[in-house]
Amino acid sequence: MAKTLKLVSLGAGEIDPISVSEYRGIGGYRALEKAFSMRPKEIIGEVLEAKLLGRGGAAYPAGKKWAQLYDIHETPKYIVCNADEGEPGTFKDRLIMEKLPLRLIEGMTIAGLVFGSEHGYIYVRGEYRKIQKVLLRAIEAAKKENLLGKGIMGSSFSFDIEIVSGAGAYVCGENSALLNSTEGRVGRPRIKPPHLAEVGLFLMPTLVNNVESLASIPSIVVMGGKEYLSLGHPDSGGTKLVCLSGRVTSPGVYEVPLGKVSLRDLIFDEEFGGGIQGEGEFKFVHLGGQSGAIASKALLDTVYSYSDLRKVGLTVGSGALVVMDSGVSILEYLKKVSEFFVHESCGKCVPCRQGNRVLLKFLARLSRGSLASEGELLNLKRLISAMSRASFCGLGQTSATALKSAWKAFPAELERPAAFDKLQVGAFPLP
Amino acid sequence: MPTVENFEKDAFVNLSIDGLSVTVPKGATILEAAKATGVIIPTLCDYSGLKPRAVCRLCVVEVDGGGRLKAACATEATQGAQVVTNNRELMSIRRNVIELLLADHPKDCLLCTRNLDCELQTWAFRLGVRSLPFGEGEASLKSQLEDTNLSQNMSKCIKCGRCVAACQDVQETMALCAANRSIHYEISSPYGKTIAEGPCVFCGECLTACPVSALEEKDGALSLMPSLDKEDIKTAAIFSPQVIVGLEDALDYGAGGISSGKMVSALKNLGFDRVYPRDFFRSMAALLEAKELCENLSKEKKVACVSTCSPYVRAYAAKYYPEAIPFFSSSPNPMELFSMNGRKKGGIFFEEAETVSFMPCLAQGAEREEAVGIGSQHSYHLTVRDLVKLFKQKNFNIGSFGYSPFDCPRIFSKNGSMVKEEAMVSEEQLELARAICELKKVGESGRGYSRSVPGNGLLEVNLELSSGKSVSFHLVFGMGQAKTSLEEIVKGNLKADYLLIMACPQGCLEGGGQALKTIHNPHLTREVPNISNMITKSKLPLEKEVLGAYGEVYGQVMSLK
Ligand SMILES: Cc1cc2nc3c(=O)[nH]c(=O)nc-3n(C[C@H](O)[C@H](O)[C@H](O)COP(=O)(O)O)c2cc1C
Ligand code: SF4
Ligand code: SF4
Numbered sequence: 001m002a003k004t005l006k007l008v009s010l011g012a013g014e015i016d017p018i019s020v021s022e023y024r025g026i027g028g029y030r031a032l033e034k035a036f037s038m039r040p041k042e043i044i045g046e047v048l049e050a051k052l053l054g055r056g057g058a059a060y061p062a063g064k065k066w067a068q069l070y071d072i073h074e075t076p077k078y079i080v081c082n083a084d085e086g087e088p089g090t091f092k093d094r095l096i097m098e099k100l101p102l103r104l105i106e107g108m109t110i111a112g113l114v115f116g117s118e119h120g121y122i123y124v125r126g127e128y129r130k131i132q133k134v135l136l137r138a139i140e141a142a143k144k145e146n147l148l149g150k151g152i153m154g155s156s157f158s159f160d161i162e163i164v165s166g167a168g169a170y171v172c173g174e175n176s177a178l179l180n181s182t183e184g185r186v187g188r189p190r191i192k193p194p195h196l197a198e199v200g201l202f203l204m205p206t207l208v209n210n211v212e213s214l215a216s217i218p219s220i221v222v223m224g225g226k227e228y229l230s231l232g233h234p235d236s237g238g239t240k241l242v243c244l245s246g247r248v249t250s251p252g253v254y255e256v257p258l259g260k261v262s263l264r265d266l267i268f269d270e271e272f273g274g275g276i277q278g279e280g281e282f283k284f285v286h287l288g289g290q291s292g293a294i295a296s297k298a299l300l301d302t303v304y305s306y307s308d309l310r311k312v313g314l315t316v317g318s319g320a321l322v323v324m325d326s327g328v329s330i331l332e333y334l335k336k337v338s339e340f341f342v343h344e345s346c347g348k349c350v351p352c353r354q355g356n357r358v359l360l361k362f363l364a365r366l367s368r369g370s371l372a373s374e375g376e377l378l379n380l381k382r383l384i385s386a387m388s389r390a391s392f393c394g395l396g397q398t399s400a401t402a403l404k405s406a407w408k409a410f411p412a413e414l415e416r417p418a419a420f421d422k423l424q425v426g427a428f429p430l431p
Numbered sequence: 432m433p434t435v436e437n438f439e440k441d442a443f444v445n446l447s448i449d450g451l452s453v454t455v456p457k458g459a460t461i462l463e464a465a466k467a468t469g470v471i472i473p474t475l476c477d478y479s480g481l482k483p484r485a486v487c488r489l490c491v492v493e494v495d496g497g498g499r500l501k502a503a504c505a506t507e508a509t510q511g512a513q514v515v516t517n518n519r520e521l522m523s524i525r526r527n528v529i530e531l532l533l534a535d536h537p538k539d540c541l542l543c544t545r546n547l548d549c550e551l552q553t554w555a556f557r558l559g560v561r562s563l564p565f566g567e568g569e570a571s572l573k574s575q576l577e578d579t580n581l582s583q584n585m586s587k588c589i590k591c592g593r594c595v596a597a598c599q600d601v602q603e604t605m606a607l608c609a610a611n612r613s614i615h616y617e618i619s620s621p622y623g624k625t626i627a628e629g630p631c632v633f634c635g636e637c638l639t640a641c642p643v644s645a646l647e648e649k650d651g652a653l654s655l656m657p658s659l660d661k662e663d664i665k666t667a668a669i670f671s672p673q674v675i676v677g678l679e680d681a682l683d684y685g686a687g688g689i690s691s692g693k694m695v696s697a698l699k700n701l702g703f704d705r706v707y708p709r710d711f712f713r714s715m716a717a718l719l720e721a722k723e724l725c726e727n728l729s730k731e732k733k734v735a736c737v738s739t740c741s742p743y744v745r746a747y748a749a750k751y752y753p754e755a756i757p758f759f760s761s762s763p764n765p766m767e768l769f770s771m772n773g774r775k776k777g778g779i780f781f782e783e784a785e786t787v788s789f790m791p792c793l794a795q796g797a798e799r800e801e802a803v804g805i806g807s808q809h810s811y812h813l814t815v816r817d818l819v820k821l822f823k824q825k826n827f828n829i830g831s832f833g834y835s836p837f838d839c840p841r842i843f844s845k846n847g848s849m850v851k852e853e854a855m856v857s858e859e860q861l862e863l864a865r866a867i868c869e870l871k872k873v874g875e876s877g878r879g880y881s882r883s884v885p886g887n888g889l890l891e892v893n894l895e896l897s898s899g900k901s902v903s904f905h906l907v908f909g910m911g912q913a914k915t916s917l918e919e920i921v922k923g924n925l926k927a928d929y930l931l932i933m934a935c936p937q938g939c940l941e942g943g944g945q946a947l948k949t950i951h952n953p954h955l956t957r958e959v960p961n962i963s964n965m966i967t968k969s970k971l972p973l974e975k976e977v978l979g980a981y982g983e984v985y986g987q988v989m990s991l992k
């Protein structure tokens with residue numbers, strides 16, 4: 001029996017992405033039609049019941065976020081879609097925007113309807129130039145069919161969507177930095193609270209949701225929250241797009257119901273990763289992006305759901321699964337991760353700006369074969385904990401997660417690197 | 432802030448800080464609540480009067496048990512919150528923050544100008560940092576700010592952002608920004624321009640906010656020392672009253688611990704040949720400005736006169752509001768009067784002298800470097816910090832000095848013979864001069880308002896002259912308000928005859944050249960602005976003498992211009 005279940009990715013590659021009629025042919029815009037017959041509170045109720053957890057990485061319950069914004073009465077409210085997709089190893093939002101942009105637009109329009117908002121923004125990763133064009137054409141197509149713009153579907157509701165291009169900073173995926181960047185300010189995170197629901201874009205109440213979260217809304221509206229929940233895990237309904245990359249035989253984006261497959265399934269099942277490429281053996285998988293934790297063989301039977309993963313110190317995160325084989329040195333891998341964070345830290349807070357550099361220096365020294373003393377290792381542990389506990393934003397808080405988990409999984413390789421110097425150095429592709 | 436008068440029950444919250452119960456106004460931060468209980472939470476990026484930025488992370492605390500740590504400086508105190516400021520984890524994190532900063536910081540504390548007066552050093556010591564686990568690298572930061580009168584050593588910067596917030600949020604000058612990311616994150620002037628090309632007015636707000644020695648003016652004390660020691664060079668000094676306040680603070684004499692008479696003795700002991708009363712030059716300058724104001728009032732100009740404490744404000748206006756420049760006063764300020772005359776033999780002094788004015792002002796000193804306005808190569812404008820250094824080097828105990836009188840400028844010592852010149856000053860001119868002097872006094876002594884409150888920088892006064900004519904005065908504090916007023920001038924909307932712009936938001940008392948300890952000293956007694964004095968026509972300081980000297984000096988000043 002097929003383990004995959006298509007909701008958000010249903011029809012991907014099968015229809016013309018900017019054809020409204022073809023999108024309607026696979027059930028498109030039934031949700032918006034239905035939404036017009038519902039009260040906003042009902043729609044929020046369905047999202048709450050669906051237990052849709054934010055698909056951007058932080059897994060914040062979307063229904064809760066919507067309910068909070070609904071209770072705020074200032075206007076105008078803005079709907080912002082986070083399409084920065086900056087997590088390395090993550091390429092699932094791109095699938096939606098490239099192949100099914102109208103589903104995202106429909107989801108955003110429903111959000112606009114719920115909050116009485118007239119303006120939406122999609123903040124798209126700068127590197128996705130071509131996709132930005134697809135989105136623009138899809139917006140045009142929707143406007144022609146009266147599904148965007150003034151008086152949508154003959155109602156009095158008007159909603160418009162603008163595309164904003166990012167400029168290549170990972171931290172701009174953090175929602176408050178994203179809003180700063182959208183406003184034309186420097187893309188560094190803001191102090192929270194005030195929460196973005198209260199003081200968001202242009203200081204007005206704002207909803208920020210990930211592409212996949214927003215594109216999941218139509219299914220929830222059509223089938224109802226209860227059914228959506230039943231398709232997934234009791235704690236987190238529905239499906240998740242998973243991005244498989246690294247040393248698997250069949251890398252790509254797969255949609256799976258939450259709580260119904262294991263990590264092992266995802267990596268080894270013919271329907272998904274199809275096992276390790278070539279001669280090597282599985283060594284570890286890095287989940288959720290660079291900010292996520294690393295799992296060794298011992299955790300392969302963990303069920304892929306938010307709560308099951310959390311129990312063993314892993315996260316769904318963005319949905320990335322970067323698989324590495326036995327030829328890869330964990331130290332070299334961590335060095336790459338660390339280089340990424342040293343490059344991407346916005347630099348304003350001490351633990352992240354300074355801490356990441358110290359981590360990288362330390363890893364570089366280890367990888368040259370230097371033995372670390374007890375005291376050094378202790379200092380490093382203290383530092384990792386300070387970074388994750390005291391950094392200003394999620395970037396710094398999670399930048400040592402991979403190291404922390406790898407230390408647990410491969411202590412010998414980190415603490416006595418000299419014994420492992422036969423391992424390939426840097427010979428793995430980072431997505 | 433709620434007060435006893437507008438007390439409402441829900442205007443306050445009660446919480447516990449390390450087990451101590453405390454009630455604070457709603458909206459207060461955890462840091463403020465902790466202060467109220469006497470609990471000290473270490474901070475580096477927090478600074479009085481600036482919006483919190485929460486970037487140093489030194490102040491993190493635990494609220495209601497586990498969960499995310501919160502930055503006390505940026506987290507609102509909420510009803511019933513249980514705050515722990517001080518457990519093992521927090522101590523470890525704080526030490527870590529300092530260790531991380533030190534990994535990049537020069538270790539030459541012994542030679543540093545902020546040695547024993549540095550916030551980084553203080554916390555490193557108090558938190559028990561005794562080793563450097565994260566290497567001993569050194570930032571080789573060299574910024575555009577360096578070697579201007581703003582910074583001498585940017586490698587000391589800990590990137591707390593206090594300077595940027597002072598410049599952007601308080602002064603709204605936007606001369607500083609935080610540029611780049613990650614380890615390249617640095618304080619800079621925008622768009623890669625030099626500080627001189629940008630909008631900086633050398634107010635020194637950024638500099639007094641700096642917790643370390645990254646932002647610091649050139650050492651004026653050092654450059655002055657040789658002149659003081661040489662027999663053949665005569666030196667003359669003036670100082671403004673706010674200097675004494677700063678010294679009392681910085682040298683721990685307490686309020687009232689240093690009188691003018693002791694100051695004169697101390698300066699003479701430093702090696703000054705003459706110490707003149709600044710009031711003389713201040714009154715003289717007011718008289719000159721009043722003359723200009725009188726003339727312009729009679730021409731029915733929309734804005735008769737714009738005066739400012741700082742040559743850089745004028746330069747700023749020339750750059751960004753050139754249409755306002757014709758309204759600027761062309762009269763010299765007291766320091767200019769002093770130095771212009773001091774350099775000339777046969778001027779108001781007995782002999783040719785190098786003139787030194789001590790003020791809580793950075794702009795006047797920067798002028799020496801950059802030659803904006805009048806170039807005064809043989810005169811020094813030094814800050815209170817310079818004077819503190821001089822006194823500390825000499826190990827003076829000012830308290831033990833006797834009282835010395837001010838020296839008298841040559842002209843008014845002739846007294847009687849000059850009084851007939853009084854006729855040169857009209858009644859209206861004298862009235863206006865008194866008002867201007869009073870207004871400047873208010874400007875110097877600050878206003879006791881809280882800063883960074885928009886629209887809080889303007890004081891409006893009307894004066895009914897004995898001729899029945901009504902003159903309106905605007906006193907502007909800080910560059911944010913200055914921008915607004917200059918804009919109004921340009922648009923032709925300003926409703927004032929005389930506009931005085933103080934570049935520093937709290938006046939000279941907390942000016943950019945003040946002793947660091949004095950800035951935001953909550954115990955500072957401020958003179959309450961007594962604008963009604965302007966109406967009662969309190970006399971000019973040294974009025975009789977100044978009027979006497981006016982004729983001769985007036986002629987001289989104008990010939991020097
Ligand atoms: C450093 C950092 C980078 C992030 N990058 C992204 C991103 O590229 N895309 C995204 O959707 N969320 C990203 N997030 C998460 C967002 O801050 C936010 O939680 C999300 O957009 C909320 O939408 P959701 O609840 O629908 O997931 C990032 C967070 C951090 C701290
Ligand atoms: S943790 Fe700090 S330095 Fe890192 S990105 Fe966030 S705010 Fe910037
Ligand atoms: S001196 Fe004043 S204007 Fe110049 S950078 Fe500092 S705060 Fe800004």
Ligand code: SF4
Pocket residue numbers: 587588589590591592593594595618637640641642643645646
């Ligand atoms: S120059 Fe001073 S005030 Fe500015 S960021 Fe550096 S340490 Fe902080």
Ligand code: FES
Pocket residue numbers: 473474475476477484485486487488489490491502503504505
């Ligand atoms: S003082 Fe609170 S984070 Fe710096």
